[in-house]
Amino acid sequence: MFDLILSQMINGFVWGWILALIAIGLTLIFGQLEIVNVAHGALYTIGAVGAYYCSTYLGHWGWAVPLSPLFLALLGLIIYLTTIRFSLGKEVIVTVIITYGLLFILEQGTLLIYGGVPRMIPNPIPYSIPFIGGRYPVYRIFCAAFSAAVIVALMVFLKKTRYGLWIRATRQDYETALNMGIPVQRVYAFVFCLGSALAGLGGVLAAPISSVTFNMGNNIIIDAFIVVIMAGFGSIIGTVVASLIIAMIIGVSAAFVNPVLAKVIGMAVMAAVLFVRPEGLFGEV
Amino acid sequence: MKGKKKGGWTRRDFVKTAAVGTGVMAAGISFPAVITRAGTKDPIRIGCLMDITGALYTFGIWGERSTRAAVDRINAQGGINGRPIKLFVEDSATNVQTALRKLRKLIMEDRCDFILGPCNSGIAISAAPQVESMDTIFFSWGTSAAITGKKGNRYIFRGINNVRHGTIALGKVALKHVGKRYYCLGADYEWGRSLIAEFRKVIDAEGGEFKGEEFSPVGTEDFLPYLNKINPKEVDILVAGYFTADLLKLARQASEKGLIKHMEIIGGAMPTGLTVEDLGPAAEHIWFTAYGLRRIANIPEAYRPFNKVYRDAIGLDDEGRSIKDGKMAAVSYSWAAWEHVFWVKRGIEKSGWRSKDDNEKFMKALEGMSVEASVEFPQGPKTMRAQDHQVFTDQYVTKIEGGKFVVKGVVKAEDLMYEPEVDYTKQKI
Numbered sequence: 001m002f003d004l005i006l007s008q009m010i011n012g013f014v015w016g017w018i019l020a021l022i023a024i025g026l027t028l029i030f031g032q033l034e035i036v037n038v039a040h041g042a043l044y045t046i047g048a049v050g051a052y053y054c055s056t057y058l059g060h061w062g063w064a065v066p067l068s069p070l071f072l073a074l075l076g077l078i079i080y081l082t083t084i085r086f087s088l089g090k091e092v093i094v095t096v097i098i099t100y101g102l103l104f105i106l107e108q109g110t111l112l113i114y115g116g117v118p119r120m121i122p123n124p125i126p127y128s129i130p131f132i133g134g135r136y137p138v139y140r141i142f143c144a145a146f147s148a149a150v151i152v153a154l155m156v157f158l159k160k161t162r163y164g165l166w167i168r169a170t171r172q173d174y175e176t177a178l179n180m181g182i183p184v185q186r187v188y189a190f191v192f193c194l195g196s197a198l199a200g201l202g203g204v205l206a207a208p209i210s211s212v213t214f215n216m217g218n219n220i221i222i223d224a225f226i227v228v229i230m231a232g233f234g235s236i237i238g239t240v241v242a243s244l245i246i247a248m249i250i251g252v253s254a255a256f257v258n259p260v261l262a263k264v265i266g267m268a269v270m271a272a273v274l275f276v277r278p279e280g281l282f283g284e285v
Numbered sequence: 286m287k288g289k290k291k292g293g294w295t296r297r298d299f300v301k302t303a304a305v306g307t308g309v310m311a312a313g314i315s316f317p318a319v320i321t322r323a324g325t326k327d328p329i330r331i332g333c334l335m336d337i338t339g340a341l342y343t344f345g346i347w348g349e350r351s352t353r354a355a356v357d358r359i360n361a362q363g364g365i366n367g368r369p370i371k372l373f374v375e376d377s378a379t380n381v382q383t384a385l386r387k388l389r390k391l392i393m394e395d396r397c398d399f400i401l402g403p404c405n406s407g408i409a410i411s412a413a414p415q416v417e418s419m420d421t422i423f424f425s426w427g428t429s430a431a432i433t434g435k436k437g438n439r440y441i442f443r444g445i446n447n448v449r450h451g452t453i454a455l456g457k458v459a460l461k462h463v464g465k466r467y468y469c470l471g472a473d474y475e476w477g478r479s480l481i482a483e484f485r486k487v488i489d490a491e492g493g494e495f496k497g498e499e500f501s502p503v504g505t506e507d508f509l510p511y512l513n514k515i516n517p518k519e520v521d522i523l524v525a526g527y528f529t530a531d532l533l534k535l536a537r538q539a540s541e542k543g544l545i546k547h548m549e550i551i552g553g554a555m556p557t558g559l560t561v562e563d564l565g566p567a568a569e570h571i572w573f574t575a576y577g578l579r580r581i582a583n584i585p586e587a588y589r590p591f592n593k594v595y596r597d598a599i600g601l602d603d604e605g606r607s608i609k610d611g612k613m614a615a616v617s618y619s620w621a622a623w624e625h626v627f628w629v630k631r632g633i634e635k636s637g638w639r640s641k642d643d644n645e646k647f648m649k650a651l652e653g654m655s656v657e658a659s660v661e662f663p664q665g666p667k668t669m670r671a672q673d674h675q676v677f678t679d680q681y682v683t684k685i686e687g688g689k690f691v692v693k694g695v696v697k698a699e700d701l702m703y704e705p706e707v708d709y710t711k712q713k714i
Contacts, residue, residue: 119563123565213530216506
């Protein structure tokens with residue numbers, strides 16, 4: 001039983017880093033723009049689809065690591081200019097409705113172009129290591145490490161660069177930032193592009209683990225929202241911590257109960273955290 | 286005139302007038318019905334409810350194409366009893382609530398006489414009480430055993446084998462080659478649970494040793510939490526009640542975990558729409574039960590010409606790929622959608638059905654009907670059992686060897702027999 005608990009916990013820890021990468025995009029967009037982006041899962045899906053096309057037509061999944069996020073950033077810019085910027089400042093429910101419509105457009109567009117048949121991408125690191133009586137795929141360990149590296153790089157960017165400063169300043173006080181000459185609209189567009197790119201990168205990493213289907217984002221978006229709510233909207237560190245906690249709790253619980261029930265336990269933990277701290281673990285009051 | 290009262294009606298006048306008046310009224314009331322039943326040129330209205338989007342998209346697209354092609358063929362040949370078919374198509378989006386709403390629209394607004402349903406067990410079972418209350422016959426190609434069991438009714442017909450046949454076939458062919466200790470993982474919905482339940486009966490009867498079971502939601506991304514619970518030293522067979530995307534993920538992740546070295550996967554459903562490459566390293570460790578064969582070379586020679594006509598009609602090549610875009614089709618199932626149209630045709634022709642008033646005659650006509658392999662029934666000969674409206678036809682077991690699907694065994698229809706759970710013939714309409 002101890003072996004089972006340990007293997008579930010470690011699998012949860014690994015998956016938690018991948019989930020954190022996806023959830024960070026969501027929390028950045030809400031923290032900065034106050035937009036609840038329900039279409040985030042569709043952006044994740046498009047990233048995974050990009051990974052499939054790179055793997056199939058360019059010969060290796062690795063091309064998708066730079067190309068998919070770049071494409072998603074561009075797509076994010078188009079979405080921002082044509083749709084999102086008109087919903088800024090509106091009530092949250094309005095942004096939910098708008099992004100829900102976006103979700104349909106993106107999902108059906110993906111269905112039209114990519115099709116409905118699920119496809120697999122060859123595992124770029126097709127090795128597994130001996131692990132607690134069985135084996136564990138090396139690729140997942142790579143994903144966790146890569147996600148962690150990207151998140152650290154993001155935090156360094158936000159702390160140490162001018163654009164990062166602009167982003168933090170705009171989030172803190174929009175009007176003062178505007179009066180100080182910060183190009184607020186450009187910052188908003190940049191954040192939306194960045195969030196979209198992170199979602200796409202999450203899809204690229206997940207694609208070789210799962211299969212690529214046109215609606216694969218519908219499952220992950222729920223987990224991402226749970227993490228973001230529990231962390232507190234806008235907190236990157238909180239998102240990482242919450243993601244790892246939730247993923248490991250679900251992992252360990254799955255050793256004792258059906259993994260579906262384990263997710264229910266995860267949500268119960270989220271509810272308990274919100275009961276004690278309604279603003280989330282790292283959210284501001 | 287003698288007997289005529291001055292200025293008034295005689296008794297004879299009254300009786301004559303009343304008789305004529307009653308006759309006119311009676312003709313007037315029955316006039317529309319007479320017109321309806323006598324309207325031999327009125328189209329037969331058939332509703333086609335398919336999963337054109339959603340998780341079962343592949344089945345739905347090819348089901349719709351097959352249905353349209355069959356309808357076009359019949360109309361080109363003059364219709365059924367001189368009446369053309371008018372087809373109404375709706376998308377269920379692989380969602381039960383959506384399907385029921387569309388079903389009501391097809392029956393109540395579009396006034397469909399028959400409904401050809403999707404390859405979706407959940408929808409079929411949910412639709413069963415609805416079609417009964419709306420007096421409309423429904424054909425399903427979902428494969429959960431319950432559809433033509435206790436959850437069905439006399440309005441439901443199924444022109445494809447079900448999971449019970451599939452697991453019996455797997456039991457007869459595959460179990461000889463693998464061990465007896467088994468663990469079950471299945472999709473947590475009607476079909477997955479039905480498959481696991483049926484397979485457990487089969488393997489337990491062969492002395493199988495049950496090691497555990499779990500069910501995961503359709504669309505599960507990570508199967509490792511489930512696979513971690515399997516002790517490879519204690520399990521010879523992993524029974525996988527999954528289709529398409531979930532089967533791919535499970536096979537891949539089981540392979541990465543090293544489980545494939547120790548056990549074989551007995552998959553419930555031919556991975557419709559998928560290629561050998563999609564399945565990855567686990568491909569050659571999976572046994573499938575097949576309701577139809579994707580490669581024409583594997584089909585019995587006598588049936589190949591008929592199957593070729595069907596494939597040409599919907600644009601498939603001999604390997605089961607779409608001629609238009611090269612993608613793998615759901616050909617191991619979609620033939621049922623084609624054949625359902627011809628079951629309707631045969632039922633109407635045999636019973637003389639003209640409207641829903643003749644539904645019971647139609648049911649009796651189909652109950653016990655046997656058909657031979659033909660262009661109309663390209664999958665092969667079959668019999669529609671009277672008691673449960675379930676077709677019995679040959680079932681195949683396949684495996685991937687050398688990168689191609691090969692047939693490892695064929696179990697004849699007569700060896701797939703089981704006692705019916707119900708007797709719909711006793712149900713009053």
